[in-house]
Amino acid sequence: MAKPALKLVRPSPVGAxxxxxxxxxxxxxxxxGDAIHALVxxxxxxxxxxxxxxxxxxxxxxEDVTQDAVMGFxxxxxxxxxxxxxxxxxxxxxxxxxxxxxxxxxxxxxxxEVDADIEExxxxxxxxxxxxxxxxxxxxxxxxxxSRLPEPTAEALALHFMxxxxxxxxxxxxxxxxxxxxxxxxxxxRALKEALSRDRRLAELLREKLS
Amino acid sequence: xxxxxxxxxERVRRGLAAERDRLALDAHLRCCEVCRLTSEIAGxxxxxxxxxxxxxxxxxxxxxxxxxxxxxxxxxPRRFTRLRRAAPLAIAAMVLSGLAAGAFALQQRAxxxxxxxxxxxxxxEARSVAQERATGTSGRGDAPAVEDTEPLPQDVPASPPQxxxxxxxxxxxxxxxxxxxxxxxxxxxxRKTAMARYRTLQRRFPGSPEATLSxxxxxxxxLDSGATADALAQFDGYLAGGDRRLVPEALFGRGRALERLxxxxxxxxxxxxxxxxxxxxxxxxxxxRRLQELQ
Numbered sequence: 001m002a003k004p005a006l007k008l009v010r011p012s013p014v015g016a017x018x019x020x021x022x023x024x025x026x027x028x029x030x031x032x033g034d035a036i037h038a039l040v041x042x043x044x045x046x047x048x049x050x051x052x053x054x055x056x057x058x059x060x061x062x063e064d065v066t067q068d069a070v071m072g073f074x075x076x077x078x079x080x081x082x083x084x085x086x087x088x089x090x091x092x093x094x095x096x097x098x099x100x101x102x103x104x105x106x107x108x109x110x111x112x113e114v115d116a117d118i119e120e121x122x123x124x125x126x127x128x129x130x131x132x133x134x135x136x137x138x139x140x141x142x143x144x145x146x147s148r149l150p151e152p153t154a155e156a157l158a159l160h161f162m163x164x165x166x167x168x169x170x171x172x173x174x175x176x177x178x179x180x181x182x183x184x185x186x187x188x189x190r191a192l193k194e195a196l197s198r199d200r201r202l203a204e205l206l207r208e209k210l211s
Numbered sequence: 212x213x214x215x216x217x218x219x220x221e222r223v224r225r226g227l228a229a230e231r232d233r234l235a236l237d238a239h240l241r242c243c244e245v246c247r248l249t250s251e252i253a254g255x256x257x258x259x260x261x262x263x264x265x266x267x268x269x270x271x272x273x274x275x276x277x278x279x280x281x282x283x284x285x286x287x288p289r290r291f292t293r294l295r296r297a298a299p300l301a302i303a304a305m306v307l308s309g310l311a312a313g314a315f316a317l318q319q320r321a322x323x324x325x326x327x328x329x330x331x332x333x334x335x336e337a338r339s340v341a342q343e344r345a346t347g348t349s350g351r352g353d354a355p356a357v358e359d360t361e362p363l364p365q366d367v368p369a370s371p372p373q374x375x376x377x378x379x380x381x382x383x384x385x386x387x388x389x390x391x392x393x394x395x396x397x398x399x400x401x402r403k404t405a406m407a408r409y410r411t412l413q414r415r416f417p418g419s420p421e422a423t424l425s426x427x428x429x430x431x432x433x434l435d436s437g438a439t440a441d442a443l444a445q446f447d448g449y450l451a452g453g454d455r456r457l458v459p460e461a462l463f464g465r466g467r468a469l470e471r472l473x474x475x476x477x478x479x480x481x482x483x484x485x486x487x488x489x490x491x492x493x494x495x496x497x498x499x500r501r502l503q504e505l506q
Contacts, residue, residue: 040274
């Protein structure tokens with residue numbers, strides 16, 4: 001199939017609407033304490049969710065990593081050139097910090113433990129325990145793959161799957177062309193498809209579902 | 212491995228798609244393995260974006276630490292491990308700022324998810340700010356009467372016509388401009404100003420979409436300020452209208468208001484409605500937990 005036309009949701013300043021947080025971010029970049037506080041209150045929850053998506057919903061290090069990301073975000077505001085919205089910038093910083101942290105965790109088994117809560121949620125919202133287990137396996141495979149892929153590819157894939165960014169939004173926050181994003185996503189999805197097809201546990205679960 | 216209908220999938224994922232788009236996507240997913248896989252994995256991770264009950268407090272801590280680290284120091288710490296050693300200072304800042312933030316962050320998130328339906332242009336906003344400065348009002352209910360009789364700008368949506376009585380040339384802020392000003396005040400932590408602007412919006416443009424949406428934001432602020440009954444009235448007002456965009460947020464606020472008022476039966480019914488109608492919303496986990504506690 002042909003690639004879709006890249007005409008959708010473009011982050012500011014490309015889009016028509018001005019970024020509502022830009023002025024606040026400028027003040028925060030100058031060290032205005034109230035502005036820093038207000039900006040983190042506005043974006044902190046989203047950054048926390050981003051970190052949780054990468055690490056796992058109740059990962060014990062989620063707060064630390066988010067704090068690290070918040071510091072990186074506030075510290076990076078002075079260099080922020082407005083290629084994307086302030087919110088996109090914040091989420092990208094959170095994603096990068098979380099991916100980096102995940103690559104450096106030595107106790108990776110801790111990540112697996114905390115997915116139980118998500119599985120329960122899956123069951124509670126109407127899915128079967130088997131569906132929840134399949135979902136958990138897929139998340140595990142995606143996370144493991146993100147730790148192995150080259151960082152630019154992993155970042156593009158995570159922005160797409162975890163944060164739901166369009167190709168153009170990824171291009172804006174990463175300051176690369178949409179074609180480059182397409183290439184990275186293509187590579188990443190191919191690797192993901194291979195990883196999913198090779199995984200024995202997932203294959204067993206899928207067989208069980210079909211039977 | 213092309214993502215052939217990725218744009219459609221993202222619209223559906225963000226809740227921006229019309230019903231026909233959903234049907235088109237469903238049909239496409241039945242025949243496209245790549246998009247089906249993308250959709251499934253996206254759904255897997257969307258489940259992890261749910262808010263937890265203590266998120267508001269956590270975000271308040273993050274904000275206090277960031278302020279303490281960057282506003283007070285010329286050279287910020289490079290890593291959080293250093294910052295943690297300054298935890299007493301951060302905690303003190305947090306205590307001073309109060310725990311009243313409550314679900315403020317969640318409320319803000321609602322505004323982030325659903326932008327103003329008719330965001331004003333910069334020029335319109337500038338006009339509204341100029342008007343506000345010229346009249347010396349901050350949108351408070353005690354605004355000069357002349358303001359209520361001045362002609363409205365043309366970009367005011369769905370607002371009743373009002374007679375022109377004053378000689379002033381400055382146009383009255385439109386509903387969308389007022390809504391934006393109120394949201395900005397809220398984001399900047401100027402809660403009193405934000406509440407006053409939301410009230411002005413509701414008084415002047417009672418039938419506008421912005422006034423309807425503002426009920427959820429004002430309800431959240433009132434709830435945080437302790438005006439629980441007023442907050443409940445705001446949430447009820449929103450839910451009684453026809454707008455559906457912030458229903459999960461309104462139900463979340465309403466539930467917390469009912470909890471504080473001790474109206475347990477109504478609270479349980481409210482959470483049940485949230486869970487059954489919006490099982491994938493960010494508030495479903497909190498609702499389920501409260502339902503268990505109420506049993």
